[in-house]
Structures are given as structure tokens and as C-alpha cells.
Amino acid sequence: MCLAIPGKILYKEGDTGKVELGGVTREVGLQLVPESKAGDWVLLHAGFAIQVVDEEEAQATLDLLEEFFKAETEDG
Numbered sequence: 001m002c003l004a005i006p007g008k009i010l011y012k013e014g015d016t017g018k019v020e021l022g023g024v025t026r027e028v029g030l031q032l033v034p035e036s037k038a039g040d041w042v043l044l045h046a047g048f049a050i051q052v053v054d055e056e057e058a059q060a061t062l063d064l065l066e067e068f069f070k071a072e073t074e075d076g
Helices: 055-075
Strands: 005-013 016-021 024-029 041-045 048-053
Touching: 005 024, 005 048, 005 055, 016 041, 024 041, 024 048, 041 055, 048 055
Parallel strands: none
Antiparallel strands: 005 016, 005 041, 016 024, 041 048
């Protein structure tokens, strides 16, 4: 199974940028989303942004992931 995590682009320089993921920043490749810009939300997989998404979709995904991980820690 593959999982893409939403993150917000803090800045973009050429085909790379810095993205915030739940309080952590990571440098990622932006080659697959050349239209992206600082402030955009993107789906991240294996160190690359693979799709630009709106903030509402990003937040819904983050909420779902939080629910999942909370349930996992409660179960065992």
C-alpha cells in the first residue's frame, strides 16, 4: 500500500522546496508539480510532491490519519 501525506509548501526554489508536515519541515522534490507555489498544499510520497490539493482536502486527510493513529495506539 502507498500513502501520500499532505503538506504545505513553505517556500519553493527551482524544482525543490521546503514543506511543513505536522510541525516538521522537509525538503522535497517539486518536479512533478511545476505549477505549485509557496502556500500550496501538496500530497507527498517518497520525498516528492505528486499533486496539488486544496486546503480543505488536505485537512480532511490529516484528520482521518490522526483518527487512524489514535485508534491504533488505543488498540494495542
